[in-house]
Amino acid sequence: MNLSLTLTINGERREIVLDDPRVTLLDLLRERLHLTGAKKGCDRGQCGACTILVDGERINSCLALAISYDGAAITTIEGLAEGDKLHPVQQAFIEHDGFQCGFCTPGQIMSAVGLIAEGQACDDPERVREAMSGNICRCGAYKGITEAVIDASGKLSAGKERDAA
Known part of the structure; x- marks a missing residue:
């Protein structure tokens, strides 16, 4: 069938x-x-x-x-990327070394994009870690991942504020 x-x-x-x-x-x-x-x-x-x-x-x-x-x-x-221009979350993962082996990176990035869109990201690392807790990194790149999410969230929020003005 x-x-x-x-x-x-x-x-x-x-x-x-x-x-x-x-x-x-x-x-x-x-x-x-x-x-x-x-x-x-x-x-x-x-x-x-x-x-x-x-x-x-x-x-x-x-x-x-x-x-x-x-x-x-x-x-x-x-x-996510628009041609050669990376999505801000992808760029932040590179800038903050948010990956090591890279296996979990696509899932981490997609989860980060989703939680930012949901309004769950902020500048509180503990809150970001909790919101990303469904994504496991066996290499332990959590510090870089958390920093990348906070950075990208701030940049995306600033972009929305500029667009609204």
């Missing part, structure tokens, strides 16, 4: 036919659409390596059945 769904992925509308209703968003993205930024870490929703944004909210794509998101707008790490 084939199931059809429509997703807008990184701004591009995609018509997708699934032959199995059990396909997760992570497997759809990685194996069928070749968007390999989201990683399969634990495959149990415990590490955050597969974090993506669905309609602006961060989710663990390994736990999400693709068919449940028909009509949704999905943003992956591949959709």
